Amino acid sequence: MKRVVAYIAVLLFVSVSYAQNTDFNKHREEMQQKWNQHVNATQRAYDDFRDRLNAAYAERMKTNWKTFQLRAAEPNPEKPDPPKPVVKDNDKPVPTQPVPVKEVVKPMKPEIPQPVQPIVRPEKEEPPHFSFQFHHTPCEVHLQNSQTFTLPDASEASASNAWKRMSETGFDIVADDCLRYRERLSLNDWGYIDLAKTVSEKFLGKGANEAILMQIYLLAQSGYKVRVARRDGRLVALIPFANDLYGYSYLYLDGERFYLMDDDKNDGPCHVFTEKFKGEKTPSLCIQTEPRFEDNPTSPKTFSSIYYPAATAAVSTNRNLIEFYNSYPVTGQWNEYAKASLSSKIKRTLYPNLRKQISGKSQREAANILLDFVQTAFKYRTDQEQFGYERPLFGDELFFYPFSDCEDRSILFTILVHELLNLDVIMLHFPGHLATAVRFTEEVSGYYFMVNGRKYVICDPTYIGAPVGDCMPQFVSTPAEVVFVYE
Numbered sequence: 001m002k003r004v005v006a007y008i009a010v011l012l013f014v015s016v017s018y019a020q021n022t023d024f025n026k027h028r029e030e031m032q033q034k035w036n037q038h039v040n041a042t043q044r045a046y047d048d049f050r051d052r053l054n055a056a057y058a059e060r061m062k063t064n065w066k067t068f069q070l071r072a073a074e075p076n077p078e079k080p081d082p083p084k085p086v087v088k089d090n091d092k093p094v095p096t097q098p099v100p101v102k103e104v105v106k107p108m109k110p111e112i113p114q115p116v117q118p119i120v121r122p123e124k125e126e127p128p129h130f131s132f133q134f135h136h137t138p139c140e141v142h143l144q145n146s147q148t149f150t151l152p153d154a155s156e157a158s159a160s161n162a163w164k165r166m167s168e169t170g171f172d173i174v175a176d177d178c179l180r181y182r183e184r185l186s187l188n189d190w191g192y193i194d195l196a197k198t199v200s201e202k203f204l205g206k207g208a209n210e211a212i213l214m215q216i217y218l219l220a221q222s223g224y225k226v227r228v229a230r231r232d233g234r235l236v237a238l239i240p241f242a243n244d245l246y247g248y249s250y251l252y253l254d255g256e257r258f259y260l261m262d263d264d265k266n267d268g269p270c271h272v273f274t275e276k277f278k279g280e281k282t283p284s285l286c287i288q289t290e291p292r293f294e295d296n297p298t299s300p301k302t303f304s305s306i307y308y309p310a311a312t313a314a315v316s317t318n319r320n321l322i323e324f325y326n327s328y329p330v331t332g333q334w335n336e337y338a339k340a341s342l343s344s345k346i347k348r349t350l351y352p353n354l355r356k357q358i359s360g361k362s363q364r365e366a367a368n369i370l371l372d373f374v375q376t377a378f379k380y381r382t383d384q385e386q387f388g389y390e391r392p393l394f395g396d397e398l399f400f401y402p403f404s405d406c407e408d409r410s411i412l413f414t415i416l417v418h419e420l421l422n423l424d425v426i427m428l429h430f431p432g433h434l435a436t437a438v439r440f441t442e443e444v445s446g447y448y449f450m451v452n453g454r455k456y457v458i459c460d461p462t463y464i465g466a467p468v469g470d471c472m473p474q475f476v477s478t479p480a481e482v483v484f485v486y487e
Contacts, residue, residue, distance in 0.1 A: 050117060053278060054167035061160040065230065065271040068251045073265035076246045076330050076390040085380040085406075086472055088465040096445040099458065099471060102479035104451060107335050107487065108242050110189065110284030113223030116277075119176035128177065132202040134195055135320045137185065137294045141177040142170060143203055151209045154235045156273070159213060159228060166217050174199070175221040182222075185292050189283035193219065193239065193261075194327060209235040225280040227258060229272040237261040238272060242284040243336065245329045256282070285331055287340035293320040295345065298400065303350075306376035307465075308369050311357045313350045317400045318343060325394045334392055334407060334427055334434060335485040338414040342395040354420060363442045366421055367459060367468045374413045374461040378404045409461035410434045414485055417459075426456055429481040433472070435460040437482075447471040451482050 128140035147169050151158045178199065182192045193215075200214040201207070212228075212235040219226045219239075227238040238251070238258040248259040249266060253274060260270070296319040304312035321343055342350070354373070358366035381403030383390045393401065393408040395415050404412075410427055413436050417425045424439040428449070437449050437456035446469015447458045458471045466472075 050172055051167060053116065055164060057275065057277060058160045058164040058167070060275050061163060061228070061273055062156050065156055065273045068253070068270050068272055070231070070249045070251050070260060070267050070270045072267040073247050073249045077332065078384075078390060085375075085462050085464050088463060088470065094446045094467070094469045096469075097447060099447050099449055099476060100479040101449055101451060101482055103481045105333075105335075105481060105483045107339070107484050108284065108286065108333075110242055110286045110288075111281050113189070113225075113281035113283065114279070115175065115179060115221060115223050116279045119172060119179075121173065121176065125173075130199075130203060132199055134181075134185075134198050135293045135324050136296060137320065139181055139195075139199070141199060142173045143199075147171070148204065149210060151213070151235075154209050154230045154233055159235065159273070162210070162213055163217060166214065171214070171217060172221060175218045178218055179222055186289040187291060188285070188287045188289075189224070189241075190285050190287075190328060191291055191324070192222070193224070193283065194324070196222075197261075212237055220277040220280070223279055223281055225282050226277075227253065227272055227274065229260075229270050231260070231262070231264065231268075231270045236264075236270070238270075240282050241329075242282055242286075243329075243331045243333050245285075245331055247330060285329065285333075286336050290341065290343055291321060291324055293318065293324065296320045297345075300349075301399065303373075303377040303399065305369070305373040307372045308357060311354060311369055311373045312377075313353050315346055315349050315399045317396050318345055321396060322400050325397055328394075330389075330391050333483075334411060334429075335483050337392050337394050337411045338418075338427070338485045340394050341415055341419065346396055346399060351420065354416070358420065363421065363423065363440050364444045364468050367417065367423075367438060367440075370416045370420065371413065371459050371461060371468060374409050374416070375464050375466075378409065380405065380462070383407075406462040407434045410436050413459065413461040418486060424454075424456075424487070425459075425485065426451070427483040427485060428458065429483055430475045430478050433462070433475065435462070435471075435475075435480075438468070445469055447476065449480070449482065456482075 126142065128142050130143035131138065131140050149162055149165055151162055178192070178195055181187070181195060187195060196215045196218040200211040200218065204211040204214055216226050216228050216237050225240055229236050229238050239261055240256045240258045245259050247265065249264060250257050250259045251270060253272070297316045298319060300314040300316045302312060302314045354370065357369050361369070378398060379402060382405050386401065386403045392411060393404060395412050398404045398408050398412050414425050414427060417423055417438055426437050428435045428437055435458060437458045439454055439456050444457050449456045457469050459468050460466055460470065460472060463470060463472050
């Protein structure tokens with residue numbers, strides 16, 4: 001009898017379980033169906049929105065473009081650097097006295113441009129078909145030969161027709177592919193502009209009108225402020241930046257300086273389609289995270305402090321990152337170079353020993369070790385001597401190029417103090433010279449600045465042999481421009 005009751009109980013449990021499972025599967029199928037309907041509806045809404053936006057934009061592109069006068073590119077500023085670094089030639093005690101301040105420059109906080117409308121990708125999308133190298137890093141996007149197009153000329157009508165064609169033939173997915181690489185490779189705005197240019201030129205030809213328009217299209221869809229223009233019978237891209245750029249001709253639109261992304265540095269007429277694209281943001285040159293290109297290592301070079309010989313490291317750089325930095329526009333905002341920091345590759349070899357040398361030291365002693373490392377581990381040459389023009393170096397570049405000057409050393413010292421000592425550090429721009437000053441939390445004597453009620457002690461990475469607190473004699477009474485980096 002007990003066995004029969006048990007058997008009946010099992011049957012009832014199985015029946016109930018089966019019914020519940022059937023109901024669950026039915027419910028799940030209904031939910032999946034509703035989700036698919038939602039996705040399809042969202043996709044249709046997105047497609048309709050994007051198509052209408054681009055169709056209207058392309059239609060307005062047919063109208064006559066306005067004529068503006070380009071201004072010739074501003075050359076990189078020449079700096080009267082001394083032919084040699086200044087060497088401290090005496091042991092006189094350093095007095096504790098203030099140095100005058102002329103102006104305070106605050107760092108900018110850039111906004112990250114976003115696409116006008118998030119891309120809804122197909123559930124079963126085709127794999128990428130087009131492969132290319134971006135600073136020797138493999139990339140793939142959804143492009144096919146059927147998407148190529150030809151412009152008969154650089155007229156308004158030709159540009160309008162091509163813009164509409166791109167919006168109808170899958171280039172939005174290419175923009176989304178590029179946005180994904182922006183995240184994957186940790187690209188800043190300039191890196192993304194460079195990526196859009198690279199994929200466009202690889203697909204449609206370097207310098208071709210088609211490639212220029214494709215780059216502009218990708219940037220516009222990605223939320224970047226950009227204008228299509230015509231110059232001497234060819235299409236060109238005009239892009240504003242939150243920073244001032246040297247070496248690029250420019251014009252003003254609505255009070256904002258737009259730079260011609262071209263080798264043409266001359267003045268003259270330029271015909272511009274001035275229409276704004278929805279949601280556009282002005283790009284910045286600020287690098288907030290390290291770009292992640294594939295590693296192409298150089299042979300290690302040894303860098304050692306003279307007065308603290310234990311502070312030494314054999315450092316290898318990544319040629320691909322150096323190539324990216326070499327393509328960077330020159331700007332006079334040195335804080336942007338310092339905020340880029342050093343690559344993780346260099347930090348892994350440089351930081352452990354430097355941390356060991358400064359461990360247990362007072363802030364003054366630790367800063368002196370870092371200061372002497374920057375003063376003596378690198379050979380000095382002016383930019384004119386090394387490159388033939390002025391250009392600040394990113395931190396990694398000091399370990400790649402054979403020489404560096406005052407700007408480059410101040411940039412590196414700023415990075416080291418900020419990251420190894422966790423102290424606030426600012427840059428000091430004297431006429432023809434760049435130095436730094438540190439806000440110590442311990443009492444430290446020497447020449448100093450007062451900014452917003454805070455005391456910053458001068459540390460000059462190019463005044464060889466000079467300790468923390470010392471200042472080149474010719475600048476003791478010279479008002480300096482204070483450049484904040486991290487605040």
